[in-house]
Amino acid sequence: MQLRPEHDIFFANLESAHAPHVESRRFDPLAPVRAIGLVALLLLDHLIGILHLFGQTPLDSLDLLRHPSRGPWREISASIYRSGTEALGITAAVGCLIGVTLSYLSSEQLRSFGADTFIVNILGLGIVRELGPMICAVLVAGRSGSAITAQLGVMRVTEELDALPVMGIPYTVRLILPKVIALAVAVPLLVLWTSAVALIGGAFSAQLQLGMSMTQFMLGLPAAVPTINLWLGVGKGVVFGALIALVACHFGLRIQPNTESLGAGTTRSVVTSITVVILADAVFAIIYFDVGISLT
Amino acid sequence: MSQDEPDVQVVPGGQGGKRSEGGQHKPGGQGGHEGDPVIEVSGLWTVFGDNVVHRDLELTVMPGEVVSLVGGSGSGKTTLMRQILGLEHPHRGSIKVFGIPLLGSHPLLLRKIRRRWGVLSQEGALYSALPVFENIVLPLRELRAFDEGFIHDMVMLKLDMVDIERRHAWKMPADLSGGMIKRIALARALVLEPELLFLDEPTAGLDPDRSESFVKLIQSL
Ligand SMILES: Nc1ncnc2c1ncn2[C@@H]1O[C@H](COP(=O)(O)OP(=O)(O)O)[C@@H](O)[C@H]1O
Ligand SMILES: [Mg+2]
Numbered sequence: 461m462q463l464r465p466e467h468d469i470f471f472a473n474l475e476s477a478h479a480p481h482v483e484s485r486r487f488d489p490l491a492p493v494r495a496i497g498l499v500a501l502l503l504l505d506h507l508i509g510i511l512h513l514f515g516q517t518p519l520d521s522l523d524l525l526r527h528p529s530r531g532p533w534r535e536i537s538a539s540i541y542r543s544g545t546e547a548l549g550i551t552a553a554v555g556c557l558i559g560v561t562l563s564y565l566s567s568e569q570l571r572s573f574g575a576d577t578f579i580v581n582i583l584g585l586g587i588v589r590e591l592g593p594m595i596c597a598v599l600v601a602g603r604s605g606s607a608i609t610a611q612l613g614v615m616r617v618t619e620e621l622d623a624l625p626v627m628g629i630p631y632t633v634r635l636i637l638p639k640v641i642a643l644a645v646a647v648p649l650l651v652l653w654t655s656a657v658a659l660i661g662g663a664f665s666a667q668l669q670l671g672m673s674m675t676q677f678m679l680g681l682p683a684a685v686p687t688i689n690l691w692l693g694v695g696k697g698v699v700f701g702a703l704i705a706l707v708a709c710h711f712g713l714r715i716q717p718n719t720e721s722l723g724a725g726t727t728r729s730v731v732t733s734i735t736v737v738i739l740a741d742a743v744f745a746i747i748y749f750d751v752g753i754s755l756t
Numbered sequence: 757m758s759q760d761e762p763d764v765q766v767v768p769g770g771q772g773g774k775r776s777e778g779g780q781h782k783p784g785g786q787g788g789h790e791g792d793p794v795i796e797v798s799g800l801w802t803v804f805g806d807n808v809v810h811r812d813l814e815l816t817v818m819p820g821e822v823v824s825l826v827g828g829s830g831s832g833k834t835t836l837m838r839q840i841l842g843l844e845h846p847h848r849g850s851i852k853v854f855g856i857p858l859l860g861s862h863p864l865l866l867r868k869i870r871r872r873w874g875v876l877s878q879e880g881a882l883y884s885a886l887p888v889f890e891n892i893v894l895p896l897r898e899l900r901a902f903d904e905g906f907i908h909d910m911v912m913l914k915l916d917m918v919d920i921e922r923r924h925a926w927k928m929p930a931d932l933s934g935g936m937i938k939r940i941a942l943a944r945a946l947v948l949e950p951e952l953l954f955l956d957e958p959t960a961g962l963d964p965d966r967s968e969s970f971v972k973l974i975q976s977l
Contacts, residue, residue, distance in 0.1 A: 619881040622843050627895045628870030 506732070510710045513636060517706075520630075520637045535638035543604035544646030548653060551599055555654035558591060559583065559661030567669040576670045580677055583662040584685035585753065592655030593696040594741060597704065600647055601733040605708040608639055609729035612712025613722045621713070640705040647701030648694040655693060688752040696744055700737050707733040792855060793818055794952055795840060800849030802835055809835055810846070834878055837956055841875060842866065853952075871899070873952040874945030878960070880937040882929040882944070888915075889925040892944045899948075914943040919969060935962045939970070946977075953977070 524531045566582050612635065615621040624631040663677040711729035715721050797815040801808070809832035817823050825833045838844045840851055842858045851858045853869055882891045892911045896902060902910070912922055918939040929937055938961060945953060958974070959967040 618884065619877055619879055620883055622838075623875070623877065623881040623883075626841050626843065626870060626873075626875050627898070628867045629894065629898045630867070 506710065509714065510706055513632070513706050513710055516632045517637060517640055517702075520633045521641075523633060524637065532634055532638045535634070536641050539638050539642030540646045542607070543600060543643055544650060547599060547603055547646075547650060550603070551596055551650050551654045552657045554595055554599060555592065555658035556661035558595060559587060559658030559663075560665040562586065562591070562658075563662035563665035564669060567666055571670060576672065577680065579662075579666050579670060579672065580680040581684040583659060583666070584681050585689065587658045587662065588655050588685055588693050589689045589752070590741075592658060593651045593693050593700060594737070595658075596647055596650045596654050596697060597700040597737040597741075598734055600643065600650065600701065601704045601708075601730055601737065604643065605704045605733045606726050606730050608705065608708035609712040609715070609726045610722065612709060613715035613725055616713070616715050617717045617719075617722065619717075636705075636709045639709060640702050643701035643705040644698050645701070647704070648697030651693050651697035652690075686752045692744070692748055692752060696741065699740055699744075703736050703740060704733045707736055793852075794821075794854060796850075796852040796855075797836075797840065798850055800836075800839070800851070801847045802832065802839070803847050810849075813849070834956055837954055841873075841954065842870075871895070871948060872950060873954065874948060874950035875954045876938070876941050876945045876956060876958055878956040880929075880934075880941035882937055882941055884929050887926045887928055888920075888932070888940050891929065891940065892947055895944065895948050910947060911943075914947050915940075917946065917973065918943045919966070919973075935966055938962065939966075942970075942973075 563579065563583055567576070567579055570576055570578055570582075612621065615635075621631065621635075624634060659681070660674075663672075663674045666672045666677055667674055708729050711725050711732065715725040793816045795815065795817040797813060800810050800813040800815075802810040813836070815823075815836075825836065827833055835844065839846050840853060840858075845859065854872065856865060856869060858866070882888075883894070886894075889911055892914060893907055896907050896910065911925065915922055915925060920936060920939055920943070924932065924936070929940070932940070938958070942955070942958070945955075953974075955974070959970055962970060
């Protein structure tokens with residue numbers, strides 16, 4: 461057997477090679493501090509990015525109002541269809557199940573206190589004010605938020621994202637604004653729909669558990685749940701929808717042109733938008749803590 | 757693994773340099789003043805980690821000129837084009853297009869420059885969500901100065917120019933071959949009658965016949 465000269469060199473190198481140098485891990489007392497600092501900087505970076513998009517939206521909307529005939533109306537209606545109409549089934553299914561479960565658990569408790577009629581208050585307030593908007597937001601973040609991030613990410617990979625500004629077309633108007641508008645329109649409508657279905661599911665369950673007829677339940681609703689709660693739910697829907705769209709677009713634009721970044725970015729987008737929605741919900745709860753809760 | 761400077765060569769157009777793979781051809785506008793450079797790149801440095809891609813690069817393109825950049829794969833041709841297009845920023849040096857510096861100019865001014873050039877990127881970068889017709893129409897629609905009839909005629913004219921049959925106009929880019937996508941992307945780059953045309957590896961991925969006619973087409977512009 462003969463060795464070619466380059467192979468000789470290779471084996472010579474092998475022989476002379478030292479054992480791989482393992483860097484001994486020294487205790488670094490500042491490591492946690494550094495890690496926290498890095499996370500804080502990363503958060504700040506994302507926050508600035510999202511604020512940037514958020515600030516761009518009213519400017520682009522102004523442009524839209526000034527030249528309504530040039531608007532990306534087709535993109536907006538397509539997005540509303542995709543994130544709203546196509547989500548009717550899943551939001552109804554989840555809403556109904558939550559309504560039934562909540563009603564079942566509460567009626568067990570209420571019956572032991574003989575406070576059967578309060579099922580209307582618990583379900584009405586809980587669903588219209590909190591659960592309806594929340595369920596919708598989580599589902600939309602999972603369905604449409606991930607889709608938006610992935611779409612923008614793929615456009616980055618295929619360089620479609622670069623082609624727009626090069627042609628002198630601002631991509632915020634074509635790509636971001638339609639999605640923000642679409643979700644801000646679609647999510648509040650979904651909130652109404654989900655709350656309605658959840659209430660029907662809850663009423664049905666109450667009928668089985670407590671023998672309270674559906675008509676009795678529905679007639680009791682207006683007194684138990686002031687109308688302002690409905691508006692609060694719809695308002696939350698608008699805010700949550702816009703937030704999900706902004707977060708999803710932000711992470712989509714940040715995706716690097718490789719497949720791994722695409723997967724990681726989509727995951728991060730969904731997790732962040734759900735977190736942001738929960739934070740926004742807490743803010744709503746603090747601001748409107750004495751609005752629409754009648755204590756009679 | 758730093759690369760040496762002469763990796764990217766600037767070859768005056770019209771000669772053999774044109775057909776070499778990996779060229780960018782930039783026919784300047786006919787109407788420009790003689791003497792005002794269309795593109796001015798000076799003292800350009802691009803560094804990725806320890807990989808020096810451009811070392812003090814100078815490039816001036818005059819109106820009416822066709823310039824080819826020739827260099828091996830990975831020598832920084834695409835990067836240079838992206839920098840001139842304003843998609844990436846060099847580490848040092850200045851780039852002026854139509855006499856306007858890319859860095860520090862008002863966005864509206866930059867948008868105006870962008871309507872005066874046409875770009876064919878390496879992969880074509882057609883919008884996969886839009887059919888061929890809508891893709892070519894994109895830059896026209898943005899100007900919004902034309903009626904639908906004119907737009908239709910214009911698109912068909914450009915499709916003829918790049919030798920794409922009209923029946924393909926309503927297909928989606930995913931249903932077309934790489935070479936066809938490239939030619940459609942050229943049609944999109946030409947639709948605004950640009951004064952400045954950037955072509956990144958225009959003949960890569962084309963069959964020899966088409967590649968020949970592609971070069972003829974570019975010469976005829
Ligand atoms: N975003 C980037 N990060 C790191 N290196 C890059 C990046 N973009 C380009 N490069 C490097 O720059 C060099 C030139 O790339 P490119 O301009 O695409 O070459 P080509 O002449 O084939 O078009 C390559 O060595 C590539 O590795
Ligand atoms: Mg290249």
